[in-house]
Amino acid sequence: MIKRFMKRKPDDPGDSGSLNDLSFLLIVFFIVIAGFNVNKGFLVNLPEKNKPRVVQTNDLMRCELGPTGEITIDGKVTSLEAASTTIGAMAKSKPNMTLLLVIDPETRYQRVIDVIHEIRTHDIENFSFRMEEADK
Numbered sequence: 661m662i663k664r665f666m667k668r669k670p671d672d673p674g675d676s677g678s679l680n681d682l683s684f685l686l687i688v689f690f691i692v693i694a695g696f697n698v699n700k701g702f703l704v705n706l707p708e709k710n711k712p713r714v715v716q717t718n719d720l721m722r723c724e725l726g727p728t729g730e731i732t733i734d735g736k737v738t739s740l741e742a743a744s745t746t747i748g749a750m751a752k753s754k755p756n757m758t759l760l761l762v763i764d765p766e767t768r769y770q771r772v773i774d775v776i777h778e779i780r781t782h783d784i785e786n787f788s789f790r791m792e793e794a795d796k
Contacts, residue, residue, distance in 0.1 A: 727766035758786035
């Protein structure tokens, strides 16, 4: 019986090398792109659990956002600019003021962000917001 040896083709170094380079470049590309796709939202410092904060009732300002985006302060419907002026004046007269923002579930998200932006321009540190319960 005669054994026949078959010659194997030599491996071409260009066959897999370019795929390795391409995969490496794609990995680097997606890592770089993922680093720029960050959504921060707005940052809020939350109080510590073991240190409850006591708020005086005369230092509390209640601001309500209705379903159509109207702003109510102390029972009076005002515009965003008038509310900003009122909040700024109250913040100057009462440095320990706490602002409570009560939001209706039907309020547009952009309107909430607009009001929060106005609050942040007055450097109010004590800020709380809550969502009203939706009608069942």
